[in-house]
Amino acid sequence: MQLKVPEREYMYPGHVACPGCGAAIAMRLFMKVMGEKTIIVLPACCWSIIAGAYPQSTLQVPIIHSAFETGGAVASGVRAALDIKGDTETTVVTWAGDGGTFDIGFQALSGAVERNEDFIYVCYDNEAYMNTGIQRSSSTPYGAWTTTTPGQEWKKMRKKNIVEALVAHRIPYAATANIAFPEDMIRKVQKAKEIKGARFLHIFASCPTGWRIPSEISVKIARMAVQTNIFPLYEVEGGVKYTINYTPKEYPVREYFKLQGRFQHLTDNDLAQIQEMVNEDWELLLRKAGELS
Amino acid sequence: MKKVLEGSQAVAEAVRLAKVSVISAYPITPQTHIVEFLSEYCSDGRLGARFLRVESEHSALAALIGAASSGVRTFTATSSQGLALMHELLHWTSGARLPVVMVEVNRALAPGWNIWTDQTDSLAQRDTGWIQLYCENSQETLDTTLQAFRLAEMVNLPVMVVLDAFYLSHTYEPVDVPEQELVDCFLPPYDPKFQVDTKDPRAFGSLVLPNAYMEMRHNIAMAMEEVLSIFPEIEEDFAGIFGRRYGSVEPIACDDAEIILVTSGTVTSTSRQVIQGLRAKGEKVGLLKVKLFRPFPSEMFRRILRPAKKVAVIDRNFSFGASGIFAQELRAALCNLPGHPPVFGYIAGIGGRDVTTDILENIYWQTKKNEVPEKESIWMGLQEVDHATESS
Numbered sequence: 001m002q003l004k005v006p007e008r009e010y011m012y013p014g015h016v017a018c019p020g021c022g023a024a025i026a027m028r029l030f031m032k033v034m035g036e037k038t039i040i041v042l043p044a045c046c047w048s049i050i051a052g053a054y055p056q057s058t059l060q061v062p063i064i065h066s067a068f069e070t071g072g073a074v075a076s077g078v079r080a081a082l083d084i085k086g087d088t089e090t091t092v093v094t095w096a097g098d099g100g101t102f103d104i105g106f107q108a109l110s111g112a113v114e115r116n117e118d119f120i121y122v123c124y125d126n127e128a129y130m131n132t133g134i135q136r137s138s139s140t141p142y143g144a145w146t147t148t149t150p151g152q153e154w155k156k157m158r159k160k161n162i163v164e165a166l167v168a169h170r171i172p173y174a175a176t177a178n179i180a181f182p183e184d185m186i187r188k189v190q191k192a193k194e195i196k197g198a199r200f201l202h203i204f205a206s207c208p209t210g211w212r213i214p215s216e217i218s219v220k221i222a223r224m225a226v227q228t229n230i231f232p233l234y235e236v237e238g239g240v241k242y243t244i245n246y247t248p249k250e251y252p253v254r255e256y257f258k259l260q261g262r263f264q265h266l267t268d269n270d271l272a273q274i275q276e277m278v279n280e281d282w283e284l285l286l287r288k289a290g291e292l293s
Numbered sequence: 294m295k296k297v298l299e300g301s302q303a304v305a306e307a308v309r310l311a312k313v314s315v316i317s318a319y320p321i322t323p324q325t326h327i328v329e330f331l332s333e334y335c336s337d338g339r340l341g342a343r344f345l346r347v348e349s350e351h352s353a354l355a356a357l358i359g360a361a362s363s364g365v366r367t368f369t370a371t372s373s374q375g376l377a378l379m380h381e382l383l384h385w386t387s388g389a390r391l392p393v394v395m396v397e398v399n400r401a402l403a404p405g406w407n408i409w410t411d412q413t414d415s416l417a418q419r420d421t422g423w424i425q426l427y428c429e430n431s432q433e434t435l436d437t438t439l440q441a442f443r444l445a446e447m448v449n450l451p452v453m454v455v456l457d458a459f460y461l462s463h464t465y466e467p468v469d470v471p472e473q474e475l476v477d478c479f480l481p482p483y484d485p486k487f488q489v490d491t492k493d494p495r496a497f498g499s500l501v502l503p504n505a506y507m508e509m510r511h512n513i514a515m516a517m518e519e520v521l522s523i524f525p526e527i528e529e530d531f532a533g534i535f536g537r538r539y540g541s542v543e544p545i546a547c548d549d550a551e552i553i554l555v556t557s558g559t560v561t562s563t564s565r566q567v568i569q570g571l572r573a574k575g576e577k578v579g580l581l582k583v584k585l586f587r588p589f590p591s592e593m594f595r596r597i598l599r600p601a602k603k604v605a606v607i608d609r610n611f612s613f614g615a616s617g618i619f620a621q622e623l624r625a626a627l628c629n630l631p632g633h634p635p636v637f638g639y640i641a642g643i644g645g646r647d648v649t650t651d652i653l654e655n656i657y658w659q660t661k662k663n664e665v666p667e668k669e670s671i672w673m674g675l676q677e678v679d680h681a682t683e684s685s
Contacts, residue, residue: 036491036494037491039363039489039491041359048499048500049500051496051500053501053502054499054500054501054505055505057495057496057499059496060494062489062490062491062495063495063496063499064489064497064498065497065498065499066355066498067355067385070351070352070382073347073351073352073355073356073359074355074359074362076317076345077315077355077356077357077359077361077363077367078359078362078363078489079359080317080356080359080360081314081315081363081364083343084315084365085363085364085365090491108348108349108351108352108355110348111347111348111349111352114348115345
């Protein structure tokens with residue numbers, strides 16, 4: 001079944017993102033589903049800038065900008081205040097980057113999720129600290145160049161599996177989404193909107209500046225991440241029920257890597273090793289979803 | 294109604310009477326009793342607030358930033374390391390002009406671990422844009438906490454009510470707990486000047502360019518200045534209803550005093566006794582209690598201290614490389630006043646050590662004996678310490 005993308009926009013024309021920014025596309029699609037009864041908590045990230053400088057704002061809903069590591073906590077406070085005021089209609093959303101989610105904000109996120117706070121936490125993932133200039137985060141993938149993993153110091157650790165970390169909290173709903181799969185994303189946002197308790201959306205959002213790609217292939221690259229199984233689309237309900245939303249045909253990761261400047265230093269051996277890692281991860285996911293015994 | 298209460302419970306009673314909507318806290322000794330009492334009040338319905346049991350002090354204040362931005366009355370309590378952990382968000386709260394009220398139980402910072410009283414934790418936050426009020430006893434703590442909500446909401450700045458660990462937080466005293474109806478007259482329901490509203494969407498705390506940031510900071514400075522006249526008005530109203538008044542500063546026997554001791558917190562109570570004894574011996578000594586530390590009531594200090602010959606400041610805190618913090622602030626307030634009295638700085642009671650009547654008397658006699666201060670700070674009651682030496 002294909003869902004129509006709602007026409008109503010909640011972003012004004014004009015924002016401060018780089019051309020081809022996946023995070024801007026992600027917010028645009030997300031807000032189309034969320035609508036006007038939404039309060040956005042925005043810890044430090046690219047979107048702190050994208051949203052515009054005082055007194056302007058790109059979004060047509062209220063924003064509370066907050067400190068880097070406070071996404072989970074500030075949203076908890078907003079929700080508590082709305083509950084006390086008897087406002088049950090408004091959804092509280094934290095919209096954070098990978099640094100603010102995987103790293104510095106992880107404690108507040110874990111705390112909020114453990115308390116099962118009634119909010120949606122969205123991590124738009126561009127796989128590094130892009131707002132400060134492409135420094136490695138724990139979301140940066142194995143093999144990537146960044147400004148703090150330059151030369152032979154390219155990142156030799158795996159990307160942290162944030163969804164699994166959230167699933168370990170038995171979060172009511174956790175899902176991955178991708179800007180190149182708008183129907184899938186819209187369905188998941190809709191589902192998240194209807195569930196009570198803590199919900200987590202991990203949205204893959206390409207970054208032309210940091211990934212060293214032309215802005216016009218931003219969406220194409222994001223699609224390839226799913227097609228090569230580097231970023232599988234799936235959802236987990238109640239911390240146990242896995243559903244894989246897209247099963248790709250065989251597609252070597254090499255194709256994804258060769259288009260991006262951040263991976264140009266990788267040798268054939270490195271790429272073969274990464275292919276093995278990706279295959280392993282996919283198999284593990286299939287097992288969790290009961291599609292492989 | 295008079296009840297025998299622990300200082301911590303006096304705080305909790307004030308928060309209950311203030312009808313706070315969201316409380317968020319993380320446990321830290323010696324603040325814990327405050328949040329335990331409040332947990333009970335929320336649990337048994339005596340207080341209709343949401344209590345967020347968050348995973349850190351940092352998140353405790355962050356959650357209140359969210360709640361206060363949403364237009365409700367908020368409260369937290371902390372101490373020492375917890376306050377230090379909140380530091381970034383202390384700036385955020387005042388910068389965002391949120392009227393959060395926090396009770397801060399003065400405790401020494403580690404290492405070594407020390408849970409006893411010491412003011413360095415709160416004074417290290419003096420530049421964060423929080424109003425700071427130091428309390429002497431449980432009654433004052435209860436009353437000041439109530440006043441803090443009204444003050445915070447009038448000027449849209451956060452308020453820190455500060456009390457000494459154990460000497461105050463864990464001591465039982467008779468406390469007059471006011472009737473709810475009277476408190477309601479003094480502290481009406483919170484009417485926020487701004488809040489997030491989906492019907493009127495706005496962005497709070499966004500990027501501000503150099504063309505506007507400075508004006509925003511200046512507005513905070515002006516709001517702080519307003520406190521100097523608004524707090525006495527609030528006290529006036531409070532006195533009209535409850536018959537109690539403390540003053541931003543309280544001069545005791547200062548009119549004809551040649552030497553004035555300056556204190557804050559529970560040391561003030563001991564000092565009251567000491568100056569009585571000294572006065573009985575014919576010594577012309579006065580006492581000046583500091584309650585309002587931020588904003589610093591410089592004009593009041595100049596007026597009260599000018600006629601004195603000497604000023605002796607007792608600091609239960611220290612800024613390494615400088616001196617006691619109250620002494621620094623007083624010197625700064627007096628320096629442009631021609632012929633002002635010299636300021637003698639004394640460090641006492643660090644890390645919860647008793648500040649005894651002997652120490653305070655000693656401070657008086659030392660001040661009387663010397664024409665000018667020998668040093669910026671004199672550490673009182675230091676014991677001889679065997680420093681570790683290399684064994685041969």
